[in-house]
Amino acid sequence: MAAASHKNITAAEVRAAVNNAYEEVRNASGGTNASYIPYLAQVDPNLFGITVCLLDGTLISVGDSAHTFGIESVSKVPTAILAMREYGAVDILEKVGADATGLPFNSIMALLLEKDRPSSPLVNAGAIAACSLVEPVGDADAKWKAITSNIRELTGTEPEVIQELYQSESGCDYNNRSIAWLLKSYGRIYDDPDLSLDLYTRQCSLGTTTEQLAIMGATIANDGFNPVTNTQVFDPDLAPKVTSMITTVGFYERTGDWLYRSGIPAKSGVGGGVLGVMPGMFGIAAFSPPLDEAGNSVKAQLAIRHIMHELGLNIFAASRLCVCQCTPTRER
Numbered sequence: 144m145a146a147a148s149h150k151n152i153t154a155a156e157v158r159a160a161v162n163n164a165y166e167e168v169r170n171a172s173g174g175t176n177a178s179y180i181p182y183l184a185q186v187d188p189n190l191f192g193i194t195v196c197l198l199d200g201t202l203i204s205v206g207d208s209a210h211t212f213g214i215e216s217v218s219k220v221p222t223a224i225l226a227m228r229e230y231g232a233v234d235i236l237e238k239v240g241a242d243a244t245g246l247p248f249n250s251i252m253a254l255l256l257e258k259d260r261p262s263s264p265l266v267n268a269g270a271i272a273a274c275s276l277v278e279p280v281g282d283a284d285a286k287w288k289a290i291t292s293n294i295r296e297l298t299g300t301e302p303e304v305i306q307e308l309y310q311s312e313s314g315c316d317y318n319n320r321s322i323a324w325l326l327k328s329y330g331r332i333y334d335d336p337d338l339s340l341d342l343y344t345r346q347c348s349l350g351t352t353t354e355q356l357a358i359m360g361a362t363i364a365n366d367g368f369n370p371v372t373n374t375q376v377f378d379p380d381l382a383p384k385v386t387s388m389i390t391t392v393g394f395y396e397r398t399g400d401w402l403y404r405s406g407i408p409a410k411s412g413v414g415g416g417v418l419g420v421m422p423g424m425f426g427i428a429a430f431s432p433p434l435d436e437a438g439n440s441v442k443a444q445l446a447i448r449h450i451m452h453e454l455g456l457n458i459f460a461a462s463r464l465c466v467c468q469c470t471p472t473r474e475r
């Protein structure tokens with residue numbers, strides 16, 4: 144029997160796949176903008192961008208890759224990393240969890256079924272719990288600084304709140320308010336519930352671009368080493384932990400379907416962004432506002448799937464034991 148062939152992917156091949164995905168998907172229809180947050184309903188639905196960040200820091204972009212949009216639930220990824228940086232992976236597993244819920248991102252039922260633990264920092268309950276854990280407990284300003292500094296380290300760019308989105312979201316966060324106080328009744332929120340919820344809402348309202356998210360994805364894919372700023376942002380041991388969380392719940396109740404079809408762990412946000420992590424190879428991000436019923440961008444999914452298929456990549460395939468020609472050797 145032939146051994147699995149190892150793949151060597153060149154930057155030129157990635158560039159071709161990104162361009163082909165853009166052309167093939169740009170006119171795809173289907174999905175609607177999120178409407179439960181009024182700001183998101185009025186974002187131009189035709190915006191569409193893709194970026195891949197290779198592990199030598201090369202950025203390959205097409206379309207509206209520099210357009211700033213609401214990060215929304217993709218923000219759960221950096222704050223999960225921050226909580227693990229501050230408390231360690233073992234403590235986060237105990238305090239928040241790392242399980243799939245199989246239910247929508249804002250499910251109260253998931254929290255009730257789990258009895259007390261929020262399941263994962265990548266669903267609303269766990270993300271609010273993660274915000275509550277951020278040090279220093281009780282100091283909203285300092286916590287916010289820690290959240291945004293961590294994102295700046297992961298993306299190389301200081302993130303800014305889209306004030307209109309923050310106002311919009313703060314005015315309709317009743318479901319998340321219930322989650323925050325239910326966590327309180329379970330003893331699973333580690334700071335004031337309203338303070339924690341506000342931090343969560345604010346981080347969801349940060350503006351981002353596919354370029355920034357792809358760099359964050361590449362940093363995770365690169366064992367915590369940001370290939371653009373050339374800095375070790377977090378302990379390499381945390382990279383597989385956060386990637387496992389993205390793998391299990393990144394697309395909420397559609398996570399299994401997504402992995403089955405795409406072969407790449409990815410995290411979505413209702414702003415239309417998707418962040419993908421291909422460990423040892425690249426970070427990828429795509430953005431397009433119209434969403435499917437689970438809140439995942441229709442075109443971003445199609446684009447990333449196209450790229451994975453065109454490059455013949457799948458995280459579960461033996462051939463992923465590749466040496467990407469773009470992978471730098473580095474000392475740590």
Ligand code: GLN
Nearest residue numbers: 215216248347412413438
């Ligand atoms: N801020 C949004 C919410 O809590 C994020 C949801 C998402 O992007 N899936 O509802």
